[in-house]
């Protein structure tokens with residue numbers, strides 16, 4: 001890859017000729033991971049990945065590459081820069097992680113490593129997203145020696161610092177502010193970053209993180225000397241300009257949201273007066289079909305009131321919003337993941353961290369003010385090929401957003417009246 005010749009590392013890198021030798025589970029063989037060829041699908045087997053990575057993929061029970069992986073991996077494995085338009089739920093995390101891990105294994109560093117100098121850096125806008133990426137990285141690296149660390153705001157600085165002091169780090173996943181903090185205090189040095197991933201660039205822009213991201217990128221090697229993978233759900237003029245500054249002769253890859261939304265998520269719109277909204281939500285949640293649901297609302301106080309009211313009405317539900325302390329959010333997410341709390345009420349920012357399979361329903365209690373968020377919200381269900389139902393309430397307060405949403409989705413929206421049984425009680 002591009003950075004190999006130019007990185008300032010004194011350590012010597014050699015491509016291992018015999019990957020088999022590094023396989024840690026001696027008795028594992030690719031024969032135990034058979035996936036038949038299928039028309040129009042790319043298998044991970046076709047990508048010449050190290051055995052340890054294939055083992056990780058097998059453990060995750062992935063068989064074929066998702067569309068973003070099939071488009072990204074052949075290019076990123078060659079060291080190309082990528083700008084990718086892809087939503088959460090498309091499998092983009094595994095796409096960049098598999099590429100990174102393969103690269104780290106193919107070009108191991110011999111000799112001692114300095115503490116706090118990651119070889120791959122992944123920057124993402126929210127704590128939840130960072131934690132999710134780090135957890136996926138832990139899974140995919142579990143048959144390798146690669147070491148993954150995360151730095152997120154809102155969690156104990158010292159604990160994260162101690163983790164970093166324990167030994168070298170290969171893959172660092174971080175939110176921008178906390179990462180800069182670590183850089184300024186000299187605990188992290190980005191001069192040896194070989195692969196830089198900027199995830200959800202549009203979110204970083206809307207959350208005001210671009211100055212921080214710029215400061216981070218300035219500390220990494222020049223763009224010609226590193227590989228940069230930039231992902232964003234949308235490519236506005238501004239994002240395009242940033243992508244141009246930060247990447248070197250990138251390959252642009254697009255996965256349209258329709259692929260995600262149209263195929264696996266059924267979308268329904270109910271015309272509900274704001275007076276009836278709560279009753280309709282409660283009755284819908286009590287309906288036996290709802291296994292696990294996320295309810296989105298635009299304002300924190302609305303999410304709080306909803307979670308409390310549902311709880312009082314006997315629907316076990318939890319709140320995920322910016323006003324919930326980070327430690328508690330992690331526990332809340334875990335209870336949602338295990339099914340202990342089947343309903344989660346969330347704001348958009350917090351909701352982006354929810355990567356849980358088996359979400360049967362997404363309710364839009366309010367239509368999102370940023371329409372792009374609609375796609376993110378409904379992408380919480382119908383993940384990884386499962387089907388899901390997204391029900392959006394359109395009331396007198398927000399129905400005016402529907403024409404623009406139709407344009408975004410590229411198809412007409414039909415608003416149904418509320419079925420009588422959902423208004424009762």
Ligand code: AMP
Nearest residue numbers: 062064066088089090091092093094384
């Ligand atoms: P992401 O877009 O990275 O949030 O991934 C969405 C979900 O798809 C995660 O639960 C992944 O574990 C899952 N996933 C990623 N790649 C694959 C694949 N090739 N086959 C099946 N599931 C996948």
